[in-house]
Amino acid sequence: MRLNLLRVRNLRCLVEAELAPAPGLNLLTGGNGAGKTSLIEAVHLLGYGRSFRGRVRDGLVRGGQTALELFAEWQDGQGRRRRVGLRHTGQEWEARLDGAPAPSLTELCAELAVVTFEPGSHELLAGGGEHRRRFLDWALFHVEPEFLPVWRRYARALKQRNALLKRQPVAAALEPWDQELAQAGEILSRLRSAYLARLEPVLASTAEEFLAELGRPGLRFQPGWRREEQSLADALLLSRERDLALGYTSLGPHRADWRVEYPALPGREALSRGQEKLTALACVLAQARAFAADRGEWPLVCLDDLASELDRVHLARALTSLVGSGAQILLTATEMPDLLAGPLAPQARFHVEQGVPRPL
Ligand SMILES: Nc1ncnc2c1ncn2[C@@H]1O[C@H](COP(=O)(O)OP(=O)(O)OP(=O)(O)O)[C@@H](O)[C@H]1O
Numbered sequence: 001m002r003l004n005l006l007r008v009r010n011l012r013c014l015v016e017a018e019l020a021p022a023p024g025l026n027l028l029t030g031g032n033g034a035g036k037t038s039l040i041e042a043v044h045l046l047g048y049g050r051s052f053r054g055r056v057r058d059g060l061v062r063g064g065q066t067a068l069e070l071f072a073e074w075q076d077g078q079g080r081r082r083r084v085g086l087r088h089t090g091q092e093w094e095a096r097l098d099g100a101p102a103p104s105l106t107e108l109c110a111e112l113a114v115v116t117f118e119p120g121s122h123e124l125l126a127g128g129g130e131h132r133r134r135f136l137d138w139a140l141f142h143v144e145p146e147f148l149p150v151w152r153r154y155a156r157a158l159k160q161r162n163a164l165l166k167r168q169p170v171a172a173a174l175e176p177w178d179q180e181l182a183q184a185g186e187i188l189s190r191l192r193s194a195y196l197a198r199l200e201p202v203l204a205s206t207a208e209e210f211l212a213e214l215g216r217p218g219l220r221f222q223p224g225w226r227r228e229e230q231s232l233a234d235a236l237l238l239s240r241e242r243d244l245a246l247g248y249t250s251l252g253p254h255r256a257d258w259r260v261e262y263p264a265l266p267g268r269e270a271l272s273r274g275q276e277k278l279t280a281l282a283c284v285l286a287q288a289r290a291f292a293a294d295r296g297e298w299p300l301v302c303l304d305d306l307a308s309e310l311d312r313v314h315l316a317r318a319l320t321s322l323v324g325s326g327a328q329i330l331l332t333a334t335e336m337p338d339l340l341a342g343p344l345a346p347q348a349r350f351h352v353e354q355g356v357p358r359p360l
């Protein structure tokens with residue numbers, strides 16, 4: 001996909017901002033607090049229905065305003081011109097997709113595929129399991145039609161079962177929800193495990209391009225219960241007593257996780273902070289690459305403040321690998337990194353000042 005136009009109104013410091021990115025590498029420079037990350041946040045919000053800096057209601061809408069407004073126009077892999085508009089108050093939202101009202105934010109997110117790497121992205125390795133589950137589920141949501149209905153079934157059954165567990169029910173009341181949870185959960189787990197198996201070689205070749213010194217990374221899936229020993233139905237039955245005592249469902253795909261393993265390292269703790277970031281970047285770029293292989297077009301790649309996260313050598317290697325792919329990239333930096341010359345010269349440059357991006 002290729003983003004042609006982004007309009008943002010009342011998001012953080014952005015009062016009225018317009019950005020018309022070129023294909024390929026776009027560089028956005030500007031001082032601290034100028035609004036660079038806010039522009040990336042706007043794109044991310046359209047692609048995910050949420051920000052990477054907290055919920056919309058937690059300060060995304062510009063102070064003193066009631067709602068933020070976004071508009072984006074892009075060209076999809078078939079060359080079709082697509083449009084999306086979103087108005088969000090923090091509590092309520094209204095969206096339009098190609099001129100018609102969109103019934104759910106999920107519909108918008110299905111159309112606009114964005115991957116983001118920003119200073120908080122090392123949480124993909126260092127943070128809680130929800131970051132890694134979201135990473136898996138984003139990919140499945142975009143490439144696997146079976147995923148969304150089964151994820152919704154699972155989420156509904158989990159909510160019902162947890163509500164019952166809080167009320168200390170008789171076992172018979174749990175039975176139908178256990179069955180539903182087990183059925184949907186097994187499918188969910190199979191999809192996640194298959195995706196990680198597909199991603200593993202893509203991650204290995206991505207990491208080789210800019211992180212070869214650590215050796216070939218592997219991906220280890222943790223389904224959320226002892227899947228190799230028991231079915232989810234059996235595991236739920238066996239954990240009933242404990243779940244009743246706890247008042248919630250203690251195992252299942254909502255507790256799933258995955259991790260990156262390097263053969264020469266004892267564990268994630270052995271990674272330096274920079275290596276942790278590079279590994280997280282390799283995961284994000286591998287995900288974009290796997291998406292491109294499945295869908296025949298790249299997602300929009302947003303890289304916020306990458307130069308302050310990586311050393312010069314790793315930055316050059318990561319950007320060379322990405323620029324060579326033909327993906328459209330939005331890269332922010334406080335100043336133009338001097339290595340962005342020759343084959344890494346940006347297609348377009350913008351300078352952001354007080355929330356206004358101007359083409360250079
Ligand atoms: N709800 C809000 N209303 C008004 N201004 C806000 C709101 N939330 C954040 N801001 C301001 O918006 C700006 C956000 O800037 P942003 O994080 O996009 O800057 P940046 O260009 O990425 O800077 P840096 O180089 O420091 O990362 C800051 O000046 C911040 O104080």
Ligand SMILES: [Mg+2]
Nearest residue numbers: 036037038305
């Ligand atoms: Mg920033």
